[in-house]
Amino acid sequence: MSDPEAKCAARLMEDKKQPPHVVIFPLPLQGHVNSMLQLAELLALSGLKVTFLNSPHNHNHLPQFADVPARFTKFPGFEFRTVPDGLADDHPRTGRFLLEMLDGMIVKTKPSLRDLLVDINPSVDCIIGDGILGYLLDIGEELEIPVIQFRTISACCLWVYYRIPDLIGAGEIPVGGNEDMDRLIKMVEGMENFLRGRDLPSFCRAKNLEVEGTRVQTFAQETRRSATAHALILNTFEDLEGPILSHIRTKFPKIYTIGPLHAHLRTKLSEKNLVSSDSLNGIREVDRSCISWLDQQAMHSVVYVSFGSIAGLTREQLLEVWYGLVKSKVRFLWVVRPDSVLGHWGDEDVPVELMEGTEERGYLVDWAPQEEVLDHWAVGGFLTHSGWNSTLESVVAGVPMICWPQFADQHVNSRYVSEVWKIGLDMKDFCDRHVVEKLVNDLMEEKREEFVGSARTMAKLAKESVSFGGSSYCNLDSLIEDIKLMSLKKS
Structure with missing residues (x-):
């Protein structure tokens, strides 16, 4: 006008x-x-x-x-x-x-x-x-x-x-x-x-x-x-x-x-x-205890894991992700919604080695204040379903991503994250414990510098735009x- x-x-x-x-x-x-x-x-x-x-x-x-x-x-x-x-x-x-x-x-x-x-x-x-x-x-x-x-x-x-x-x-x-x-x-x-x-x-x-x-x-x-x-x-x-x-x-x-x-x-x-x-x-109850847990962790040492508000995982998928996180030896904060596991699931279904590994290096919550988590200095990476809101929140926070898309637009978003914007890795169609372990280590340690620079540049551009x-x-x-x-x- x-x-x-x-x-x-x-x-x-x-x-x-x-x-x-x-x-x-x-x-x-x-x-x-x-x-x-x-x-x-x-x-x-x-x-x-x-x-x-x-x-x-x-x-x-x-x-x-x-x-x-x-x-x-x-x-x-x-x-x-x-x-x-x-x-x-x-x-x-x-x-x-x-x-x-x-x-x-x-x-x-x-x-x-x-x-x-x-x-x-x-x-x-x-x-x-x-x-x-x-x-x-x-x-x-x-x-x-x-x-x-x-x-x-x-x-x-x-x-x-x-x-x-x-x-x-x-x-x-x-x-x-x-x-x-x-x-x-x-x-x-x-x-x-x-x-x-x-x-x-x-x-x-x-x-x-x-x-x-x-x-x-x-x-x-x-x-x-x-x-x-x-x-x-x-x-x-x-x-x-x-x-x-x-x-x-x-x-x-x-x-x-x-x-x-x-x-x-x-x-x-x-x-x-x-x-x-x-x-x-505001549609789910937030567990803010995860912020206190993050406060006790080292700078950029934690990978945050969340697959959004709708996606459901089979028991097998859940275990593969969990094993990969524990085997990576990286600290992790994981959102596991009560309704996210398809079929019966309970504490009795969790192998002992996963419970022990989580007690040592992980923290599980039903739902987290995601913007605040991504902005936290302890978070160095995000394992995400590549929903657009989550992708943008990660972009603004300057946090590199591992993308495991589930449906709809998420597959396109994950390709852009890895191949166009160069701010993360794409894990689509290949979810097993060895892949999860490798990509978490790549993002958080081995190849971290490849993504951090691009992520910080894009975060700066995002903030300038608004x-x-x-x-x-x-x-x-x-x-x-x-x-x-x-x-x-x-x-």
């Missing part, structure tokens, strides 16, 4: 005497909710009225563990509302239930959301919706409300999703079976020299697209529909994904890169002399002005 336009908008807003009303609606999964709560707080800090929609299941957990609703009371007019997530109340919401949720949301969530938007007061000026929920575009068109889509994945993965129909047409997917998984994929511009079959999103491994292609088509269709939204928000920054963003902008003309959101939020809170809040990760005058800082200002103009045009 030009200076004259901004001044005109400011005068009109003064006449209107009411801030624009933005409704934010994430997919009801923890990673999506967390990043969109960060966006909600950034917009509220800028004086916008925000209504945050969540599922009853998630909303009931927010005050239980982090009292998230209470931290928004400083914003006049900020409101939490709920709409159903399409699942039964007693659904465990663990494992890979995403497709079941998406189907249920079409039936249950869509009509409830439409009714809420019709009845809500004041009227809505803009919807910021999760980019995987294409039906928000239908509702916005019907009710004449502009829709900005937020994709919580990386730009590099978004571009792969967008190119899926072309990959199908060229016969490059599905991948799997007895074929060479290391063959290069040629139909994704900008990635021709390093993207392999095994680096494609997990749903591209369908054996038969006619039978199993629902997931593939869903992600491709929703991504291409995003191009029809008023604009697209990405939780990334130009210095991290600039080359791929240049390709994306040929299909999505208006993009706001405003990440890393958690670091951006710290900047804005600091500018207003507000205490930087704890992570918005500082005054940085690319993400300026893009957020432009987004806010764009939303104000929507409100003025509507009035």
Whole structure:
């Protein structure tokens, strides 16, 4: 927005005497909710009225563990509302239930959301919706409300999703079976020299697209529909994904890169002399005893291990990772969610040598304050599932990674960590105790210097992007002005 336009908008807003009303609606999964709560707080800090929609299941957990609703009371007019997530109340919401949720949301969530938007007061000026929920575009068109889509994945993965129909047409997917998984994929511009079959999103491994292609088509269709939204928000920054963003902008003309959101939020809170809040990760109870344990460890001596809020491990996978950690002789802090092990699991299933090795050099918790852990001086590496929020948090902290992706976008992210950004190692498809042991030692000792320099450089660029005058800082200002103009045009 030009200076004259901004001044005109400011005068009109003064006449209107009411801030624009933005409704934010994430997919009801923890990673999506967390990043969109960060966006909600950034917009509220800028004086916008925000209504945050969540599922009853998630909303009931927010005050239980982090009292998230209470931290928004400083914003006049900020409101939490709920709409159903399409699942039964007693659904465990663990494992890979995403497709079941998406189907249920079409039936249950869509009509409830439409009714809420019709009845809500004041009227809505803009919807910021999760980019995987294409039906928000239908509702916005019907009710004449502009829709900005937020994709919580990386730009590099978004571009792969967008190119899926072309990959199908060229016969490059599905991948799997007895074929060479290391063959290069040629139909994704900008990635021709390093993207392999095994680096494609997990749903591209369908054996038969006619039978199993629902997931593939869903992600491709929703991504291409995003191009029809008023604009697209990405939780990334130009210095991290600039080359791929240049390709994306040929299909999505208006993009706001405003990440890393958690670091951006710290900047804005600091500018207003507000205490930087704890992570918005409020759906699980945090065990802060791990911070006391880290305080007792040597500088950069600990590898932090967490596979996110959804991924489930078999008993065999858990044991292989555990043996690898113990055999590495490196100190480790490991998040093992109670619901992360598939099937029966108890203390009686843990071999004695693992218990003894953990007592000597390890520490296990159900859930950790991840941002704080990664920022701790004792942490020197991160064994991660390569979810985008975790990847960005590690980038900002300057902590090198070992990537063990599980599903969806994580395979693409892990390839970028190892081959493009050079800030870690990729362990996909090869999880056994010997591999874990070797890569932990490589990251923490043998090859540490190879990654530390790149990680620190990227951390510096990330922080600059959200500082005054940085690319993400300026893009957020432009987004806010764009939303104000929507409100003025509507009035």
